[in-house]
Amino acid sequence: MSEKKTKRRDFLFTATTAVGAVGAAAVVWPMIDQMNPDASVKALASTEVDVSSLTPGNTLTVLWRGKPVFIRRRTQEEIDEARKVKMEDLIHPEKDEDRAKNPEWLVMLGVCTHLGCVPLNDKGDYNGWFCPCHGSHYDTSGRIRKGPAPWNMEVPKYEFVNANTIKIG
Amino acid sequence: MSDHDYRPKSKVGQWFNDRLPLLTLANHLTDYPTPKNLNYWWTFGGILTFCLITQIVTGLTLAMHYIAHADMAFESVEHIMRDVNYGWLIRYIHANGASMFFLAVYIHIFRSLFYGSYKAPREIIWIIGIIIYLLMMAAAFMGYVLPWGQMSFWGATVITNLFSAIPLVGEGIVTWLWGGYSVDNPTLTRFFTLHYLIPFLILGLVVLHIWALHVPGNNNPVGIDIKKPSKDTVPFHPYIVIKDGFALLMFMIVFAFFVFYAPNILGHADNYIEANPMVTPAHIVPEWYLLPFYAILRSVPDKLLGVVAMLSAILILAVLPWLDTSKIRSAVFRPLYKQFYWILVADVLILGYVGAMPAEGLYLLIARVATAYYFLHFLVILPVLGFKEKTLPVPLSITEPVLGGSPNLAAARNKESKIE
Numbered sequence: 224m225s226e227k228k229t230k231r232r233d234f235l236f237t238a239t240t241a242v243g244a245v246g247a248a249a250v251v252w253p254m255i256d257q258m259n260p261d262a263s264v265k266a267l268a269s270t271e272v273d274v275s276s277l278t279p280g281n282t283l284t285v286l287w288r289g290k291p292v293f294i295r296r297r298t299q300e301e302i303d304e305a306r307k308v309k310m311e312d313l314i315h316p317e318k319d320e321d322r323a324k325n326p327e328w329l330v331m332l333g334v335c336t337h338l339g340c341v342p343l344n345d346k347g348d349y350n351g352w353f354c355p356c357h358g359s360h361y362d363t364s365g366r367i368r369k370g371p372a373p374w375n376m377e378v379p380k381y382e383f384v385n386a387n388t389i390k391i392g
Numbered sequence: 393m394s395d396h397d398y399r400p401k402s403k404v405g406q407w408f409n410d411r412l413p414l415l416t417l418a419n420h421l422t423d424y425p426t427p428k429n430l431n432y433w434w435t436f437g438g439i440l441t442f443c444l445i446t447q448i449v450t451g452l453t454l455a456m457h458y459i460a461h462a463d464m465a466f467e468s469v470e471h472i473m474r475d476v477n478y479g480w481l482i483r484y485i486h487a488n489g490a491s492m493f494f495l496a497v498y499i500h501i502f503r504s505l506f507y508g509s510y511k512a513p514r515e516i517i518w519i520i521g522i523i524i525y526l527l528m529m530a531a532a533f534m535g536y537v538l539p540w541g542q543m544s545f546w547g548a549t550v551i552t553n554l555f556s557a558i559p560l561v562g563e564g565i566v567t568w569l570w571g572g573y574s575v576d577n578p579t580l581t582r583f584f585t586l587h588y589l590i591p592f593l594i595l596g597l598v599v600l601h602i603w604a605l606h607v608p609g610n611n612n613p614v615g616i617d618i619k620k621p622s623k624d625t626v627p628f629h630p631y632i633v634i635k636d637g638f639a640l641l642m643f644m645i646v647f648a649f650f651v652f653y654a655p656n657i658l659g660h661a662d663n664y665i666e667a668n669p670m671v672t673p674a675h676i677v678p679e680w681y682l683l684p685f686y687a688i689l690r691s692v693p694d695k696l697l698g699v700v701a702m703l704s705a706i707l708i709l710a711v712l713p714w715l716d717t718s719k720i721r722s723a724v725f726r727p728l729y730k731q732f733y734w735i736l737v738a739d740v741l742i743l744g745y746v747g748a749m750p751a752e753g754l755y756l757l758i759a760r761v762a763t764a765y766y767f768l769h770f771l772v773i774l775p776v777l778g779f780k781e782k783t784l785p786v787p788l789s790i791t792e793p794v795l796g797g798s799p800n801l802a803a804a805r806n807k808e809s810k811i812e
Binding site for chain 2: 255258259260261264284286288289290291333337338339340341354355356357358371373
């Protein structure tokens with residue numbers, strides 16, 4: 224008799240605790256998720272850029288989602304230099320053909336993959352970019368060649384809407 | 393500890409105290425028996441309380457004029473500096489107050505390290521202190537972001553990017569911290585909120601810190617347990633109040649020097665340029681009080697391990713009471729520990745120096761050696777020293793070496809006078 228009573232009480236305890244835990248989680252989640260990017264931030268997910276004024280050998284920097292994006296119209300020399308690099312020489316092996324579908328245009332986030340600084344144009348040991356914060360060197364394809372950064376600069380999703388306009392995002 | 397049978401003299405006092413024993417608490421705080429040999433290194437607790445109150449009061453007044461918005465924050469700080477009555481004074485006190493706060497806390501921590509104040513039965517006081525120190529760093533970092541200058545922005549970017557070193561979930565955590573895809577307005581508003589909150593959390597922890605202190609009572613330069621109250625103690629008021637007050641005045645002279653004569657010397661000129669997400673300053677450095685940890689971060693060539701090393705350097709302090717195996721508290725009676733103590737002080741200062749220098753060449757090498765030694769001190773030297781070291785004889789009471797009666801009189805007196 225007394226054993227049976229204890230079991231019913233145990234069930235109540237377990238059930239109450241379980242429902243209480245689910246309830247607490249249901250309240251905590253909105254409090255945590257409110258800190259994630261909101262609808263207005265997400266709404267800025269794409270940007271269209273007019274690149275008609277860009278001449279070969281120059282870079283345009285535009286802001287996309289609060290981050291700089293480098294749009295580089297590469298010279299033939301730069302393309303050749305990027306394409307002749309052997310994969311085994313790379314820290315993060317990626318083919319230039321995959322990074323720049325249209326070889327003349329290199330579009331990538333101008334954010335160093337080490338701790339998020341903006342690398343400088345036409346600098347460094349590989350004629351590409353150089354990050355002044357902690358000394359990472361990138362080549363003409365934006366690939367990491369030397370320094371503490373672990374990855375190549377990221378290529379975002381983008382497309383040519385027409386001959387003169389790039390849509391990023 | 394104090395006598396809880398205290399009874400106020402006046403009828404009104406008795407009536408009130410029977411309902412809420414605040415007067416008993418006040419009596420405990422004034423009569424609190426304190427070791428009579430406390431030196432000036434013990435005055436930094438009071439100084440730190442002053443620093444916290446100063447930061448809260450100046451922070452509240454600044455918040456009346458500051459606007460936490462990415463488009464207006466920088467201008468509102470300039471508005472405080474130029475237009476608000478005495479705004480320049482309040483802001484300079486607040487900005488330099490952070491540095492003074494850290495100066496005092498480092499002295500306070502190194503005093504504990506020298507006199508073994510973290511050892512039993514004071515481990516909880518010590519751990520609460522470490523939590524306060526962590527919260528101070530969080531508050532200082534977020535406060536530095538609020539003016540929305542170049543150093544604010546890029547400091548915030550670099551520090552929040554440390555979390556991206558965490559495998560798998562790192563990028564998600566960074567996006568969550570930012571509330572976007574880069575440091576931007578959502579980041580600023582939440583940093584402002586947390587910067588406002590943390591001092592009050594610290595205030596609560598300070599109450600616990602003092603409460604935990606009043607259970608065993610203060611450690612002292614001799615590091616022995618004393619009877620309380622006894623010939624070895626004096627009441628907190630007026631003796632310690634006056635001594636703390638005098639030390640505070642000296643401290644305020646230094647504080648005032650920075651506020652009035654060199655208000656920007658501890659800051660960075662780049663923070664007077666408005667935040668620009670397109671351009672990174674040539675050389676990013678944190679505020680001086682975080683430099684040793686920054687040096688440790690950069691001395692490790694791997695991104696994740698660098699972050700782990702930096703965090704471990706702070707968290708290792710929390711387990712210090714169990715890493716130090718020596719039963720003797722005060723370095724006065726530990727001839728070897730005393731030497732290693734000063735090497736550690738030098739090591740941390742060297743880390744601070746190389747943290748401000750570019751991470752390359754000789755600086756990087758020095759940073760690596762100093763980082764290795766930092767961990768060696770806590771993980772190897774301290775545990776081994778407790779077993780190997782031949783300590784000096786410890787007196788039985790504070791008065792004993794002075795009034796005689798101890799065979800070890802000469803040694804103790806000699807050592808003690810060297811310290812003070």
